[in-house]
Amino acid sequence: DISIADFELNITNLVRDVEDLYWELYLTYRTYDAELSARDAALQFWRTTKRRMEVGARRGALVDEVQARENYFTTRIRVENALANLYITEGQLRRLLSLPVNDGRIIRPAEEPLAAEYLANWRMALAESLVHRAELRRQKWQIKSLELQLTAAKSLIKPRLDFVAGYQVNGFGDNLLSYDPEDGITDQGLNSAYTTLTRGDQTGWDLGFEMSLPIGLRSALATKRNLELRLTKARAVLGAQELEISHELSNSFQLVDWWYQLAETNFHRRNAALKETEVIVQEYEAGRIPVDLLLRSRAELAAADVGYYTSLVKYNQSLTDMRVRKGTLLEENSVYLAEGSWTPEAYDEAMRRAWARSYAI
CATH class of the missing domain: 1.20.1600.10 (Outer membrane efflux proteins (OEP))
Structure with missing residues (x-):
C-alpha cells in the first residue's frame, strides 16, 4: 500500500x-x-x-x-x-x-x-x-505498520510458554555400516548402526511445556x-x-x-x-x-x-x-x-x- x-x-x-x-x-x-x-x-x-x-x-x-x-x-x-x-x-x-x-x-x-x-x-x-x-x-x-510492529514488540516482554513434542528413531551399532548385524554381545544385534536404524525398534518420544522469561x-x-x-x-x-x-x-x-x-x-x-x-x-x-x-x-x-x-x-x-x-x-x-x-x-x-x-x- x-x-x-x-x-x-x-x-x-x-x-x-x-x-x-x-x-x-x-x-x-x-x-x-x-x-x-x-x-x-x-x-x-x-x-x-x-x-x-x-x-x-x-x-x-x-x-x-x-x-x-x-x-x-x-x-x-x-x-x-x-x-x-x-x-x-x-x-x-x-x-x-x-x-x-x-x-x-x-x-x-x-x-x-x-x-x-x-x-x-x-x-x-x-x-x-x-x-x-x-x-x-x-x-x-x-x-x-508501526502499530503492528509495536503489537509484535509488546508480545516479546511477556513470558513465553511453548508446548513441545518430539519423536525420534535411533540407530545404535559398533560400526556405521556392517553386513553382519550380530555384535556377539547383545541380543538386539547392535553391530551395524544403519541396520538398527532401518529396523525402527530403537525409538523414543517426549512431551511437555517450556516456559521462558529473559532476565531484565x-x-x-x-x-x-x-x-x-x-x-x-x-x-x-x-x-x-x-x-x-x-x-x-x-x-x-x-x-x-x-x-x-x-x-x-x-x-x-x-x-x-x-x-x-x-x-x-x-x-x-x-x-x-x-x-x-x-x-x-x-x-x-x-x-x-x-x-x-x-x-x-x-x-x-x-x-x-x-x-x-x-x-x-x-x-x-x-x-x-x-x-x-x-x-x-x-x-x-x-x-x-x-x-x-x-x-x-
Missing part, C-alpha cells in the same frame, strides 16, 4: 507537469501569433513610409522611414525568439510524453484555456484534500520503547502534513483569485490598447502626431495581447495546482489506478496463509 501511494504521487507529478507544459505551449503559440501580427503590421507600415519618402508626399518622411525600418527589425527579432521558444517548449512536451523528437509533425494545443471565474467551496476542498491526498494515505499506512527484558523493552517513539513521531508528522496541506490549499485559492483578477484586468487593457492604436493611426494619418507614438502604441498592443494570454495561462495552471492540492487531479483527468489480477498460484498461497492465521494459537 505504501508503494502504491508512492506510485500515485509519481503519476500525479507527471500529469501535472504535462498539463503545465501543455498550457505553456499554448502560451508560446499565442505569443508567436501576437509577435507575428506586430511584425506584419510593422512591415506594412515600413513599406508605406518608404513609398511616401520616395515620392516626398509627407514632411519628415525620411525620419518616419528610418524609425519604421528599425521597428520592423525589432519586431522581427521578437518573432524569431518566440518561434525558437515555441520549438523548445514543444520538444519538452514531447520528452514528457515519450514521443520521438522529430516525426514530421508538430504539437499544437487543441483546447482553449478556461476564461470563466472558478468559484470553489473552501470546506469541501479541504475535506477532499484530507481524503484524497496520497501523502496522507501513505503516512497513515506508515502509522499502521532489556532488548525487548528497548525495542518496544523505540517503536513507541517512532509511532509518536509518525502521528506528529501526520498532523503536520494535514496542517501543511491546509496552508497549501489556502495559497492555491489565493493564486486562483489573483490570476483571474489579473486576466480580467489584462483583458480590459488589451481592449484599451486596441482602441488606442486605432485612434493613433487615424491621428497619424491626419498628420497631427509623430510616428514614434504610433510605433509605441503598436508595441503596447502586442505586449497587452501577450500579457492577457500569460495571465490566462497562469490562471489555468493555478487551477491545476488546486486540483493537485485537493488530490483530485488524476480523477478529473480520467486517470485511475487499479491492481491487476494475480496468478492462480498466488490465490492458493493467499488462501493457505489466511487459514494458517485463522487457526493459529
Whole structure:
C-alpha cells in the first residue's frame, strides 16, 4: 500500500507537469501569433513610409522611414525568439510524453484555456484534500505498520510458554555400516548402526511445556520503547502534513483569485490598447502626431495581447495546482489506478496463509 501511494504521487507529478507544459505551449503559440501580427503590421507600415519618402508626399518622411525600418527589425527579432521558444517548449512536451523528437509533425494545443471565474467551496476542498491526498494515505499506512510492529514488540516482554513434542528413531551399532548385524554381545544385534536404524525398534518420544522469561527484558523493552517513539513521531508528522496541506490549499485559492483578477484586468487593457492604436493611426494619418507614438502604441498592443494570454495561462495552471492540492487531479483527468489480477498460484498461497492465521494459537 505504501508503494502504491508512492506510485500515485509519481503519476500525479507527471500529469501535472504535462498539463503545465501543455498550457505553456499554448502560451508560446499565442505569443508567436501576437509577435507575428506586430511584425506584419510593422512591415506594412515600413513599406508605406518608404513609398511616401520616395515620392516626398509627407514632411519628415525620411525620419518616419528610418524609425519604421528599425521597428520592423525589432519586431522581427521578437518573432524569431518566440518561434525558437515555441520549438523548445514543444520538444519538452514531447520528452514528457515519450514521443520521438522529430516525426514530421508538430504539437499544437487543441483546447482553449478556461476564461470563466472558478468559484470553489473552501470546506469541501479541504475535506477532499484530507481524503484524497496520497501523502496522507501513505503516512497513515506508515502509522499502521508501526502499530503492528509495536503489537509484535509488546508480545516479546511477556513470558513465553511453548508446548513441545518430539519423536525420534535411533540407530545404535559398533560400526556405521556392517553386513553382519550380530555384535556377539547383545541380543538386539547392535553391530551395524544403519541396520538398527532401518529396523525402527530403537525409538523414543517426549512431551511437555517450556516456559521462558529473559532476565531484565532489556532488548525487548528497548525495542518496544523505540517503536513507541517512532509511532509518536509518525502521528506528529501526520498532523503536520494535514496542517501543511491546509496552508497549501489556502495559497492555491489565493493564486486562483489573483490570476483571474489579473486576466480580467489584462483583458480590459488589451481592449484599451486596441482602441488606442486605432485612434493613433487615424491621428497619424491626419498628420497631427509623430510616428514614434504610433510605433509605441503598436508595441503596447502586442505586449497587452501577450500579457492577457500569460495571465490566462497562469490562471489555468493555478487551477491545476488546486486540483493537485485537493488530490483530485488524476480523477478529473480520467486517470485511475487499479491492481491487476494475480496468478492462480498466488490465490492458493493467499488462501493457505489466511487459514494458517485463522487457526493459529
